[in-house]
Amino acid sequence: MPTKNLHANASSFSSDAKPVAPRARRRASAQAGARAELPDLTASVSFDSHEPIGKQIFRALREAIFAGQMVPGTPLSEKEVSDMFQVSRQPVREAFIKLVEAGVLQVLPQRGTFVKRISPRQVREGRFIREAIETAVVRKAAVSITDEQLQALADNLRDQKLAAKSNDTAAFLALDEAFHYAIAQAIDCTAAWETIQDIKAQMDRVRYLSLPDVSPLDLLIKQHAKILAGLRAHDPSAAEEAMRSHLREILMSLGPIAERNPAWFDADEPERVPLST
Structure with missing residues (x-):
């Protein structure tokens, strides 16, 4: 099995992800819950791929959350994310549902969808x-x-x-x-x-x-x-x-x-x- 296959088949933590430095992470922690711009994740999605776009968006958002690019309390909206990726809301909605099931997003009635704290x-x-x-x-x-x-x-x-x-x-x-x-x-x-x-x-x-x-x-x-x-x-x-x-x-x-x-x-x-x- 060539070494490159070990990279290609890993399903999380792309080596292209931008890690958050420890000090920056601590600053972000203190500001958790504050309104912040979403990171630009468009490079994580390819319309030429055979993989469904919703699955790609799910993975891009999940990796950004894992990497600390979106701290707990960061609000997410279907419109904002669909505008970022220039897609309809349907694949974004599918990605949100999977992220809620994975326990990294939470939906608060009348308030919106937010990155969840770690349990x-x-x-x-x-x-x-x-x-x-x-x-x-x-x-x-x-x-x-x-x-x-x-x-x-x-x-x-x-x-x-x-x-x-x-x-x-x-x-x-x-x-x-x-x-x-x-x-x-x-x-x-x-x-x-x-x-x-x-x-x-x-x-x-x-x-x-x-x-x-x-x-x-x-x-x-x-x-x-x-x-x-x-x-x-x-x-x-x-x-x-x-x-x-x-x-x-x-x-x-x-x-x-x-x-x-x-x-x-x-x-x-x-x-x-x-x-x-």
Whole structure:
């Protein structure tokens, strides 16, 4: 599998996304809820693509929210977005519905549609579900993964190191997505990855906020290397444990990130049965 396929098949965090610097993010946090101009996302949509325009708009808005280009409280209107992309309101409405389902937009009656704050509880729930799926995937992959697929993952890991060296968090996140997607590809079960896209939406927002201050890129790369080592050894238990440890990293960063960015987060609602252990 060529390395470029790992980039092409990742469904989130385009390397073209413009990351928000930590200081700028903190300023934006303090201003959450204030009226702000929407970022120009027209470059994210191609009318020559075979992909439905509504799906492209959905992804463009979702990535902008993940990257902090639209802070919690940012208002969105179908007219404003349809004017930006020069399309009818129907594909925009479809994108809004999917973003509400993903938990990143909320509709307030008589007030409008706004970027939603992050729910710590939903972050933990998403991580719990993602762990259940991806540990099962990586166990199977450890048995059946080919040398060619292992090489593609190794190439991806090399590119992660280059992105970290240049402090390119957007590129790193795109490679991170591609790394996990490729493991699902290794067992011919990309539906597993597609299933968790909306489930992990809140996780992805926290991940972006945590880089590189709380979750250093070098640490995440070492965790990916352990996953790859388990796959290379064709050791399902080692691969599973490495994946589990990697996905639990967010539990360590969630508290500090919420404290640093209070305007981004809802008040926490602990689960009756803790999902963090």
